[in-house]
Amino acid sequence: MPYVNIRITREGATPEQKAELIAGVTELLQRVLAKNPATTVVNIDELDFENWGIGGLPVLDYRAAQAAKEPDR
Amino acid sequence: MPYVNIRITREGATPEQKAELIAGVTELLQRVLAKNPATTVVNIDELDFENWGIGGLPVLDYRAAQAAKEPDR
Amino acid sequence: MPYVNIRITREGATPEQKAELIAGVTELLQRVLAKNPATTVVNIDELDFENWGIGGLPVLDYRAAQAAKEPDR
Amino acid sequence: MPYVNIRITREGATPEQKAELIAGVTELLQRVLAKNPATTVVNIDELDFENWGIGGLPVLDYRAAQAAKEPDR
Amino acid sequence: MPYVNIRITREGATPEQKAELIAGVTELLQRVLAKNPATTVVNIDELDFENWGIGGLPVLDYRAAQAAKEPDR
Amino acid sequence: MPYVNIRITREGATPEQKAELIAGVTELLQRVLAKNPATTVVNIDELDFENWGIGGLPVLDYRAAQAAKEPDR
Numbered sequence: 001m002p003y004v005n006i007r008i009t010r011e012g013a014t015p016e017q018k019a020e021l022i023a024g025v026t027e028l029l030q031r032v033l034a035k036n037p038a039t040t041v042v043n044i045d046e047l048d049f050e051n052w053g054i055g056g057l058p059v060l061d062y063r064a065a066q067a068a069k070e071p072d073r
Numbered sequence: 074m075p076y077v078n079i080r081i082t083r084e085g086a087t088p089e090q091k092a093e094l095i096a097g098v099t100e101l102l103q104r105v106l107a108k109n110p111a112t113t114v115v116n117i118d119e120l121d122f123e124n125w126g127i128g129g130l131p132v133l134d135y136r137a138a139q140a141a142k143e144p145d146r
Numbered sequence: 147m148p149y150v151n152i153r154i155t156r157e158g159a160t161p162e163q164k165a166e167l168i169a170g171v172t173e174l175l176q177r178v179l180a181k182n183p184a185t186t187v188v189n190i191d192e193l194d195f196e197n198w199g200i201g202g203l204p205v206l207d208y209r210a211a212q213a214a215k216e217p218d219r
Numbered sequence: 220m221p222y223v224n225i226r227i228t229r230e231g232a233t234p235e236q237k238a239e240l241i242a243g244v245t246e247l248l249q250r251v252l253a254k255n256p257a258t259t260v261v262n263i264d265e266l267d268f269e270n271w272g273i274g275g276l277p278v279l280d281y282r283a284a285q286a287a288k289e290p291d292r
Numbered sequence: 293m294p295y296v297n298i299r300i301t302r303e304g305a306t307p308e309q310k311a312e313l314i315a316g317v318t319e320l321l322q323r324v325l326a327k328n329p330a331t332t333v334v335n336i337d338e339l340d341f342e343n344w345g346i347g348g349l350p351v352l353d354y355r356a357a358q359a360a361k362e363p364d365r
Numbered sequence: 366m367p368y369v370n371i372r373i374t375r376e377g378a379t380p381e382q383k384a385e386l387i388a389g390v391t392e393l394l395q396r397v398l399a400k401n402p403a404t405t406v407v408n409i410d411e412l413d414f415e416n417w418g419i420g421g422l423p424v425l426d427y428r429a430a431q432a433a434k435e436p437d438r
Contacts, residue, residue, distance in 0.1 A: 074155070074198070074200050074205065075152060075153060075154045076152075076153040077150065077151070077152050077153070077171075078150070078151040078153075079148060079149075079150050079171075079175075080148060080149040080150070080151075081148045081175075081179065081181070082147070086179055090178050090179060093174075093178045094174060094175070094178055094179075097171075097174040097178065098150075098152075098170075098171055098174060101166075101167060101170040101171060101174065102152075102154075102167070105163050105166045105167055105170065106154065106159055106163060106167075108154070112200060125147070127147050127185060132147065
Protein backbone atom coordinates (compact mmCIF):
# COMPACT_ATOMS: atom_id res chain seq x y z
CA MET A 1 0.00 0.00 0.00
CA PRO A 2 2.78 2.44 -0.75
CA TYR A 3 2.28 6.00 -1.90
CA VAL A 4 4.68 7.42 -4.46
CA ASN A 5 4.88 11.05 -5.55
CA ILE A 6 6.92 11.69 -8.69
CA ARG A 7 7.62 15.35 -9.40
CA ILE A 8 9.01 16.47 -12.75
CA THR A 9 9.17 19.61 -14.84
CA ARG A 10 6.30 19.99 -17.29
CA GLU A 11 7.96 19.42 -20.62
CA GLY A 12 5.87 17.10 -22.67
CA ALA A 13 5.66 13.76 -20.86
CA THR A 14 3.02 11.81 -22.75
CA PRO A 15 0.19 9.76 -21.23
CA GLU A 16 2.05 6.64 -22.42
CA GLN A 17 5.23 7.69 -20.63
CA LYS A 18 3.29 8.44 -17.47
CA ALA A 19 1.65 5.02 -17.68
CA GLU A 20 5.15 3.52 -17.90
CA LEU A 21 6.24 5.40 -14.79
CA ILE A 22 3.14 4.23 -12.91
CA ALA A 23 3.61 0.61 -13.99
CA GLY A 24 7.37 0.71 -13.41
CA VAL A 25 7.38 2.09 -9.90
CA THR A 26 4.51 -0.16 -8.86
CA GLU A 27 6.41 -3.22 -10.12
CA LEU A 28 9.58 -2.01 -8.40
CA LEU A 29 7.81 -1.87 -5.05
CA GLN A 30 6.30 -5.29 -5.60
CA ARG A 31 9.62 -6.83 -6.61
CA VAL A 32 11.78 -5.26 -3.90
CA LEU A 33 9.39 -5.11 -0.95
CA ALA A 34 6.53 -7.41 -1.98
CA LYS A 35 4.12 -4.49 -1.81
CA ASN A 36 0.62 -5.17 -3.10
CA PRO A 37 0.21 -3.42 -6.47
CA ALA A 38 -3.56 -3.23 -5.96
CA THR A 39 -3.22 -0.57 -3.29
CA THR A 40 -0.09 1.21 -4.54
CA VAL A 41 -0.93 4.82 -5.37
CA VAL A 42 1.26 6.93 -7.68
CA ASN A 43 0.88 10.69 -8.09
CA ILE A 44 2.75 12.55 -10.81
CA ASP A 45 3.14 16.31 -10.40
CA GLU A 46 4.33 18.40 -13.33
CA LEU A 47 5.75 21.81 -12.48
CA ASP A 48 6.31 24.76 -14.76
CA PHE A 49 9.97 25.59 -15.35
CA GLU A 50 9.80 28.77 -13.30
CA ASN A 51 8.55 26.80 -10.30
CA TRP A 52 11.51 24.38 -10.22
CA GLY A 53 14.82 25.47 -8.75
CA ILE A 54 18.15 23.67 -8.66
CA GLY A 55 21.55 25.06 -7.79
CA GLY A 56 19.91 28.27 -6.58
CA LEU A 57 18.43 29.01 -10.02
CA PRO A 58 15.17 28.40 -11.87
CA VAL A 59 15.75 25.30 -13.96
CA LEU A 60 16.05 26.99 -17.37
CA ASP A 61 18.68 29.39 -16.03
CA TYR A 62 20.42 26.43 -14.43
CA ARG A 63 20.47 24.51 -17.70
CA ALA A 64 21.80 27.55 -19.57
CA ALA A 65 24.55 27.96 -16.98
CA GLN A 66 25.45 24.27 -17.22
CA ALA A 67 25.53 24.42 -21.01
CA ALA A 68 27.80 27.47 -20.89
CA LYS A 69 30.18 25.71 -18.51
CA GLU A 70 30.28 22.43 -20.42
CA PRO A 71 30.09 23.30 -24.10
CA ASP A 72 31.13 19.87 -25.31
CA ARG A 73 28.52 17.76 -23.62
CA MET B 74 -1.71 24.21 13.77
CA PRO B 75 -2.01 21.09 11.65
CA TYR B 76 -1.34 20.98 7.92
CA VAL B 77 -3.55 18.77 5.77
CA ASN B 78 -2.96 17.96 2.11
CA ILE B 79 -5.91 16.37 0.31
CA ARG B 80 -5.12 15.00 -3.13
CA ILE B 81 -7.88 13.97 -5.52
CA THR B 82 -8.36 13.47 -9.22
CA ARG B 83 -9.60 16.54 -11.07
CA GLU B 84 -13.15 15.62 -11.94
CA GLY B 85 -15.40 18.49 -11.13
CA ALA B 86 -15.24 19.13 -7.39
CA THR B 87 -17.06 22.43 -6.89
CA PRO B 88 -15.93 25.35 -4.72
CA GLU B 89 -18.77 24.45 -2.34
CA GLN B 90 -17.56 20.86 -2.02
CA LYS B 91 -14.02 22.04 -1.42
CA ALA B 92 -15.26 24.41 1.28
CA GLU B 93 -16.99 21.42 2.89
CA LEU B 94 -13.74 19.44 2.86
CA ILE B 95 -11.85 22.36 4.39
CA ALA B 96 -14.46 22.90 7.10
CA GLY B 97 -14.87 19.17 7.75
CA VAL B 98 -11.23 18.25 8.20
CA THR B 99 -10.58 21.36 10.31
CA GLU B 100 -13.48 20.42 12.61
CA LEU B 101 -12.27 16.82 12.76
CA LEU B 102 -8.85 17.91 14.01
CA GLN B 103 -10.44 20.23 16.54
CA ARG B 104 -12.82 17.55 17.81
CA VAL B 105 -10.33 14.67 17.98
CA LEU B 106 -7.10 16.44 18.96
CA ALA B 107 -8.28 19.88 20.14
CA LYS B 108 -6.26 21.52 17.36
CA ASN B 109 -6.80 25.24 16.93
CA PRO B 110 -8.85 25.82 13.76
CA ALA B 111 -7.39 29.32 13.39
CA THR B 112 -4.00 27.94 12.37
CA THR B 113 -5.11 24.75 10.59
CA VAL B 114 -4.05 24.89 6.94
CA VAL B 115 -5.68 22.71 4.27
CA ASN B 116 -4.31 22.30 0.75
CA ILE B 117 -6.33 20.54 -1.94
CA ASP B 118 -4.43 19.25 -4.98
CA GLU B 119 -6.37 18.13 -8.05
CA LEU B 120 -4.51 15.87 -10.45
CA ASP B 121 -5.34 15.06 -14.03
CA PHE B 122 -6.40 11.45 -14.60
CA GLU B 123 -3.21 10.57 -16.44
CA ASN B 124 -1.17 11.72 -13.43
CA TRP B 125 -2.89 9.40 -10.95
CA GLY B 126 -1.97 5.73 -10.79
CA ILE B 127 -3.50 2.91 -8.80
CA GLY B 128 -2.99 -0.82 -9.20
CA GLY B 129 -0.14 -0.13 -11.62
CA LEU B 130 -2.43 1.68 -14.05
CA PRO B 131 -3.50 5.25 -14.79
CA VAL B 132 -6.78 5.72 -13.00
CA LEU B 133 -9.07 5.64 -16.05
CA ASP B 134 -7.54 2.35 -17.19
CA TYR B 135 -7.86 1.06 -13.64
CA ARG B 136 -11.55 1.98 -13.52
CA ALA B 137 -12.18 0.35 -16.89
CA ALA B 138 -10.42 -2.82 -15.70
CA GLN B 139 -12.46 -2.83 -12.47
CA ALA B 140 -15.69 -2.31 -14.39
CA ALA B 141 -14.83 -5.20 -16.72
CA LYS B 142 -14.15 -7.48 -13.76
CA GLU B 143 -17.26 -6.52 -11.81
CA PRO B 144 -20.01 -5.97 -14.36
CA ASP B 145 -22.81 -5.95 -11.81
CA ARG B 146 -21.65 -3.20 -9.53
CA MET C 147 -8.93 7.01 -4.36
CA PRO C 148 -7.85 10.15 -2.58
CA TYR C 149 -4.61 10.55 -0.70
CA VAL C 150 -4.62 12.59 2.50
CA ASN C 151 -1.55 13.67 4.45
CA ILE C 152 -2.23 14.98 7.95
CA ARG C 153 0.74 16.63 9.63
CA ILE C 154 0.69 17.45 13.34
CA THR C 155 3.15 18.10 16.13
CA ARG C 156 4.14 15.00 18.07
CA GLU C 157 2.45 15.53 21.39
CA GLY C 158 0.75 12.38 22.43
CA ALA C 159 -1.92 11.56 19.87
CA THR C 160 -3.06 8.05 20.76
CA PRO C 161 -3.65 5.17 18.33
CA GLU C 162 -7.38 5.57 19.02
CA GLN C 163 -7.29 9.26 18.11
CA LYS C 164 -5.36 8.49 14.95
CA ALA C 165 -7.93 5.84 14.03
CA GLU C 166 -10.62 8.50 14.48
CA LEU C 167 -8.77 10.85 12.14
CA ILE C 168 -8.39 8.11 9.55
CA ALA C 169 -12.06 7.11 9.76
CA GLY C 170 -13.24 10.72 9.87
CA VAL C 171 -11.41 12.03 6.86
CA THR C 172 -12.23 8.92 4.83
CA GLU C 173 -15.93 9.38 5.62
CA LEU C 174 -15.71 13.08 4.79
CA LEU C 175 -14.37 12.33 1.32
CA GLN C 176 -17.04 9.70 0.78
CA ARG C 177 -19.83 12.00 1.93
CA VAL C 178 -18.74 15.15 0.08
CA LEU C 179 -17.22 13.72 -3.11
CA ALA C 180 -18.46 10.10 -3.18
CA LYS C 181 -14.87 8.89 -3.04
CA ASN C 182 -14.43 5.15 -2.55
CA PRO C 183 -13.24 4.52 1.02
CA ALA C 184 -11.61 1.25 -0.05
CA THR C 185 -8.84 3.08 -1.89
CA THR C 186 -8.57 6.20 0.28
CA VAL C 187 -5.09 6.39 1.80
CA VAL C 188 -4.35 8.51 4.88
CA ASN C 189 -0.83 9.27 6.12
CA ILE C 190 -0.28 10.93 9.49
CA ASP C 191 3.10 12.60 10.06
CA GLU C 192 4.07 13.65 13.58
CA LEU C 193 6.82 16.25 13.81
CA ASP C 194 8.93 17.16 16.81
CA PHE C 195 8.25 20.64 18.19
CA GLU C 196 11.57 22.00 16.98
CA ASN C 197 10.71 20.95 13.42
CA TRP C 198 7.44 22.90 13.28
CA GLY C 199 7.47 26.63 12.68
CA ILE C 200 4.62 29.12 12.72
CA GLY C 201 4.79 32.90 12.80
CA GLY C 202 8.54 32.71 12.13
CA LEU C 203 9.16 30.77 15.36
CA PRO C 204 9.50 27.16 16.45
CA VAL C 205 6.09 26.18 17.76
CA LEU C 206 6.95 26.17 21.49
CA ASP C 207 8.39 29.68 21.24
CA TYR C 208 5.32 30.70 19.27
CA ARG C 209 2.99 29.33 21.95
CA ALA C 210 4.96 31.08 24.68
CA ALA C 211 4.77 34.35 22.77
CA GLN C 212 1.02 33.93 22.23
CA ALA C 213 0.47 33.14 25.91
CA ALA C 214 2.43 36.24 26.92
CA LYS C 215 0.34 38.40 24.59
CA GLU C 216 -3.02 36.97 25.61
CA PRO C 217 -2.85 36.24 29.33
CA ASP C 218 -6.57 35.72 29.70
CA ARG C 219 -7.12 32.96 27.24
CA MET D 220 21.12 18.17 -1.03
CA PRO D 221 18.00 19.49 0.64
CA TYR D 222 14.57 19.49 -0.93
CA VAL D 223 12.29 22.45 -0.28
CA ASN D 224 8.63 22.68 -1.23
CA ILE D 225 7.12 26.16 -1.05
CA ARG D 226 3.34 26.28 -1.39
CA ILE D 227 1.52 29.56 -1.95
CA THR D 228 -1.78 30.75 -3.33
CA ARG D 229 -1.74 31.55 -7.03
CA GLU D 230 -2.00 35.30 -7.08
CA GLY D 231 0.51 36.72 -9.45
CA ALA D 232 3.97 35.80 -8.22
CA THR D 233 6.30 36.72 -11.09
CA PRO D 234 9.16 34.62 -12.48
CA GLU D 235 11.54 37.16 -10.91
CA GLN D 236 9.95 36.75 -7.48
CA LYS D 237 10.10 32.98 -7.81
CA ALA D 238 13.77 33.20 -8.75
CA GLU D 239 14.30 35.26 -5.58
CA LEU D 240 12.61 32.60 -3.48
CA ILE D 241 14.73 29.86 -5.08
CA ALA D 242 17.97 31.81 -4.57
CA GLY D 243 17.00 32.92 -1.07
CA VAL D 244 16.09 29.55 0.38
CA THR D 245 19.10 27.88 -1.26
CA GLU D 246 21.41 30.49 0.31
CA LEU D 247 19.67 30.10 3.66
CA LEU D 248 20.37 26.37 3.70
CA GLN D 249 23.96 26.97 2.69
CA ARG D 250 24.50 29.63 5.34
CA VAL D 251 22.77 27.85 8.24
CA LEU D 252 23.57 24.21 7.52
CA ALA D 253 26.39 24.37 4.95
CA LYS D 254 24.19 22.52 2.45
CA ASN D 255 25.56 22.29 -1.07
CA PRO D 256 23.60 24.66 -3.32
CA ALA D 257 24.42 22.54 -6.38
CA THR D 258 22.08 19.77 -5.24
CA THR D 259 19.44 21.81 -3.43
CA VAL D 260 16.07 21.37 -5.14
CA VAL D 261 13.23 23.87 -4.68
CA ASN D 262 9.67 23.24 -5.83
CA ILE D 263 7.08 26.01 -5.80
CA ASP D 264 3.42 24.99 -5.90
CA GLU D 265 0.76 27.60 -6.60
CA LEU D 266 -2.76 26.72 -5.54
CA ASP D 267 -6.02 28.29 -6.62
CA PHE D 268 -7.79 30.21 -3.86
CA GLU D 269 -10.57 27.64 -3.57
CA ASN D 270 -7.99 24.93 -2.90
CA TRP D 271 -6.41 26.68 0.08
CA GLY D 272 -8.08 26.58 3.46
CA ILE D 273 -7.19 28.35 6.69
CA GLY D 274 -9.28 28.75 9.82
CA GLY D 275 -11.81 26.28 8.44
CA LEU D 276 -12.55 28.48 5.40
CA PRO D 277 -11.39 28.82 1.81
CA VAL D 278 -8.80 31.58 1.85
CA LEU D 279 -10.90 34.31 0.21
CA ASP D 280 -13.71 33.75 2.72
CA TYR D 281 -11.10 33.76 5.48
CA ARG D 282 -9.67 37.07 4.30
CA ALA D 283 -13.14 38.60 4.07
CA ALA D 284 -13.91 37.43 7.60
CA GLN D 285 -10.62 38.84 8.90
CA ALA D 286 -11.24 42.16 7.16
CA ALA D 287 -14.73 42.35 8.69
CA LYS D 288 -13.33 41.70 12.18
CA GLU D 289 -10.42 44.12 11.89
CA PRO D 290 -11.62 47.08 9.85
CA ASP D 291 -8.68 49.28 10.74
CA ARG D 292 -5.85 47.12 9.58
CA MET E 293 16.13 16.56 -11.96
CA PRO E 294 13.04 14.76 -10.72
CA TYR E 295 12.06 14.44 -7.08
CA VAL E 296 10.49 11.19 -5.91
CA ASN E 297 8.92 10.57 -2.52
CA ILE E 298 8.26 6.92 -1.68
CA ARG E 299 6.13 6.37 1.41
CA ILE E 300 5.80 2.93 2.98
CA THR E 301 4.91 1.43 6.32
CA ARG E 302 7.86 0.86 8.62
CA GLU E 303 8.18 -2.90 8.63
CA GLY E 304 11.77 -3.85 8.16
CA ALA E 305 12.90 -2.58 4.78
CA THR E 306 16.68 -3.08 4.80
CA PRO E 307 19.30 -0.57 3.62
CA GLU E 308 19.92 -2.88 0.65
CA GLN E 309 16.24 -2.86 -0.32
CA LYS E 310 16.12 0.92 -0.01
CA ALA E 311 19.20 1.19 -2.23
CA GLU E 312 17.36 -0.97 -4.78
CA LEU E 313 14.37 1.36 -4.68
CA ILE E 314 16.60 4.41 -5.12
CA ALA E 315 18.49 2.85 -8.03
CA GLY E 316 15.34 1.43 -9.60
CA VAL E 317 13.25 4.56 -9.65
CA THR E 318 16.20 6.68 -10.80
CA GLU E 319 16.78 4.29 -13.72
CA LEU E 320 13.08 4.27 -14.52
CA LEU E 321 13.04 8.05 -14.87
CA GLN E 322 16.16 7.95 -17.01
CA ARG E 323 14.79 5.22 -19.26
CA VAL E 324 11.28 6.62 -19.72
CA LEU E 325 11.88 10.37 -19.66
CA ALA E 326 15.64 10.70 -20.18
CA LYS E 327 15.94 12.40 -16.79
CA ASN E 328 19.49 13.01 -15.56
CA PRO E 329 20.22 10.53 -12.74
CA ALA E 330 22.84 12.91 -11.29
CA THR E 331 20.15 15.31 -10.07
CA THR E 332 17.35 12.86 -9.34
CA VAL E 333 16.47 12.98 -5.64
CA VAL E 334 14.63 10.14 -3.89
CA ASN E 335 13.17 10.41 -0.39
CA ILE E 336 11.84 7.35 1.40
CA ASP E 337 9.47 7.92 4.33
CA GLU E 338 8.64 5.05 6.66
CA LEU E 339 5.48 5.45 8.72
CA ASP E 340 4.44 3.55 11.81
CA PHE E 341 1.44 1.28 11.29
CA GLU E 342 -0.85 3.47 13.38
CA ASN E 343 -0.05 6.44 11.13
CA TRP E 344 -1.13 4.72 7.90
CA GLY E 345 -4.78 4.42 7.02
CA ILE E 346 -6.47 2.60 4.17
CA GLY E 347 -10.15 1.78 3.73
CA GLY E 348 -10.98 4.01 6.70
CA LEU E 349 -8.87 1.91 9.08
CA PRO E 350 -5.35 1.89 10.47
CA VAL E 351 -3.41 -0.52 8.31
CA LEU E 352 -3.16 -3.38 10.82
CA ASP E 353 -6.91 -3.31 11.38
CA TYR E 354 -7.37 -3.16 7.60
CA ARG E 355 -5.18 -6.20 7.09
CA ALA E 356 -7.00 -8.12 9.81
CA ALA E 357 -10.33 -7.25 8.20
CA GLN E 358 -9.08 -8.32 4.77
CA ALA E 359 -7.73 -11.60 6.18
CA ALA E 360 -11.09 -12.31 7.87
CA LYS E 361 -12.95 -11.68 4.60
CA GLU E 362 -10.64 -13.72 2.41
CA PRO E 363 -9.52 -16.71 4.48
CA ASP E 364 -8.14 -18.63 1.54
CA ARG E 365 -5.71 -16.14 0.16
CA MET F 366 -0.25 31.91 4.58
CA PRO F 367 2.41 29.90 2.78
CA TYR F 368 3.40 26.38 3.70
CA VAL F 369 7.05 25.40 3.43
CA ASN F 370 8.44 21.89 3.77
CA ILE F 371 12.21 21.68 4.20
CA ARG F 372 13.64 18.17 3.91
CA ILE F 373 17.22 17.41 4.94
CA THR F 374 19.30 14.46 5.97
CA ARG F 375 19.40 13.86 9.73
CA GLU F 376 22.93 14.81 10.63
CA GLY F 377 22.87 16.98 13.69
CA ALA F 378 20.97 20.16 12.85
CA THR F 379 20.50 21.88 16.22
CA PRO F 380 17.29 23.49 17.50
CA GLU F 381 19.00 26.87 17.03
CA GLN F 382 19.78 26.12 13.38
CA LYS F 383 16.22 24.96 12.80
CA ALA F 384 14.93 28.16 14.37
CA GLU F 385 17.14 30.07 11.93
CA LEU F 386 15.68 28.17 9.00
CA ILE F 387 12.15 28.86 10.22
CA ALA F 388 12.81 32.56 10.75
CA GLY F 389 14.77 32.89 7.51
CA VAL F 390 12.27 31.32 5.16
CA THR F 391 9.37 33.14 6.82
CA GLU F 392 11.18 36.47 6.35
CA LEU F 393 12.02 35.57 2.76
CA LEU F 394 8.35 35.03 1.93
CA GLN F 395 7.41 38.26 3.65
CA ARG F 396 10.10 40.24 1.84
CA VAL F 397 9.58 38.80 -1.65
CA LEU F 398 5.84 38.19 -1.72
CA ALA F 399 4.52 40.19 1.25
CA LYS F 400 3.21 36.97 2.82
CA ASN F 401 1.91 37.31 6.35
CA PRO F 402 4.41 35.71 8.75
CA ALA F 403 1.66 35.05 11.28
CA THR F 404 0.17 32.29 9.14
CA THR F 405 3.33 30.98 7.47
CA VAL F 406 3.87 27.34 8.44
CA VAL F 407 7.27 25.65 8.14
CA ASN F 408 7.79 21.90 8.48
CA ILE F 409 11.29 20.44 8.69
CA ASP F 410 11.69 16.73 7.92
CA GLU F 411 14.93 14.97 8.78
CA LEU F 412 15.58 11.72 6.94
CA ASP F 413 18.05 8.99 7.81
CA PHE F 414 20.92 8.65 5.34
CA GLU F 415 19.63 5.34 3.97
CA ASN F 416 16.30 7.01 3.12
CA TRP F 417 17.84 9.73 0.95
CA GLY F 418 18.93 8.99 -2.58
CA ILE F 419 20.76 11.16 -5.09
CA GLY F 420 22.42 10.14 -8.33
CA GLY F 421 20.84 6.69 -8.03
CA LEU F 422 22.62 5.98 -4.73
CA PRO F 423 21.91 6.29 -1.02
CA VAL F 424 23.49 9.56 0.05
CA LEU F 425 26.48 8.12 1.92
CA ASP F 426 27.42 5.98 -1.09
CA TYR F 427 26.95 9.04 -3.28
CA ARG F 428 29.24 11.13 -1.11
CA ALA F 429 31.88 8.40 -1.10
CA ALA F 430 31.68 8.18 -4.89
CA GLN F 431 31.99 11.96 -5.23
CA ALA F 432 34.97 12.04 -2.85
CA ALA F 433 36.68 9.29 -4.86
CA LYS F 434 36.14 11.22 -8.09
CA GLU F 435 37.24 14.58 -6.75
CA PRO F 436 40.07 13.92 -4.29
CA ASP F 437 41.14 17.54 -4.06
CA ARG F 438 37.92 19.15 -2.98
